[in-house]
Amino acid sequence: MTIASRTVLITGTSSGFGEAAVHRFAAEGWNVIATMRNPSAAPAFPKNVLVMRLDVQDRSSAETAIAEGIAQFSAIDALVNNAGFGLHGFFETTPREKMLEQFEVNVFGLMDVTRAVLPLMRAQRHGVIVNVTSGAGVFGLPMISLYAASKFAVEGFSEALMHEVAPFGIAVKLVEPGGVRETRFGQRAGAEASGALDVADYAPLGERAAQVFAAISDSRSHGSSDEVADVIFAAATDGSKQLRYVATEGIKPWVEARRRDGEEAYIDMMRAAVGLGAL
Known part of the structure; x- marks a missing residue:
């Protein structure tokens, strides 16, 4: 099968990484099923893009999008689970319903879309x-x-999952970005904030954490949505057994410390980064 005849389904394509990934795959000749909660707000996409409604909290919408994508393009060769949002606030003050929503979208929604596409990929091998x-x-x-x-x-x-589906010729990849400013991700994260700073005991740490997040986003090496889309495309097409891809330079020192340094050294570094050494 040539790359020009391949099809990818991408979730969360109304902005940010998802929107950039649609353009990246389409530019390489892929057929793209671009999904989002509200297709009426879809950006301008190339002709080889099918825009579909898919809300990861609505399993039937995933099944419908997959069925219609197959009807138009005959197959789905790649799935990019991009939809998600970030919940900001201290755990103690976060309402339980927001906790559930965070997992409904970022975890269970992703799992539902994956489960819906796996029978097709398994049959395709x-x-x-x-x-x-x-x-x-x-x-x-x-x-x-x-x-x-x-x-x-x-x-x-x-x-x-990587091990479970490998016998069927299916690969699983993880793309790890961080601190990209031009996406709408931060806007929703701010809107979803739980108001934790109303608890006075948490205020000093909250102020320090806000400075850390600002430094990550303001870094000259924070990357762009297009750069993250390049990494997503590479992960989908490189044919390797590599599982994890760090997508932005700004977070690499912390990722490397987490995976390379001893536990005590790593924790000391992170506590210093958020100013806990001064508390």
């Missing part, structure tokens, strides 16, 4: 599943405990 996680799926920071928990869950799920 080929396919690639690219799950977009985050630096927060590698290291934890204050004020994103639930977001980090959801992304850690996707990392563990993906690593285990």
Whole structure:
């Protein structure tokens, strides 16, 4: 099968990494099923793009999008699970319903879309599943405990699933970006904030954490959505057994410290980064 005849389904394509990934795959001749919660707000996409409604909290919409994509393009060769949002706030003050929503979207929604496409890929005996996680799926920071928990869950799920589906010619990949400013991700994260700073005991740490997040986003090496889309495309097409791809330079020192240094050294470094050494 030539790349020009391949088809990818991407979730969360109304903006950010998802929108950029649509253009990246389409530019390489792929057929693209671009899905989002509200197709009426879809950006301008090339002609080889089919825009479909898919809300990861609505399993039937995933099944419909997959069925219509197959009807038009005959196959789905790659799935990019990009849809998600970040919940900011301290764990103690986060309402339980927001905790559930964080996992409904970032974990269970991703799993539902993956489950819906797996029978097709298994029958085809080929396919690639690219799950977009985050630096927060590698290291934890204050004020994103639930977001980090959801992304850690996707990392563990993906690593285990990789082994389950390998006998059927299906690959699983993880793309880990962080600190990209031009996406709308931060806007929703701010809107979803739980108001934790109303608890006076948490205020000093909250102020320090906000400075850390600002430094990550303001870094000259924070990357762009197009650069992340390039990594997503590479993960989907390189044919390697590589599982994890760090997509932005700015988070690489922390990722490398987490995976390379001893536990005590890593924790000391992270505590210093969020100013806990001064508390």
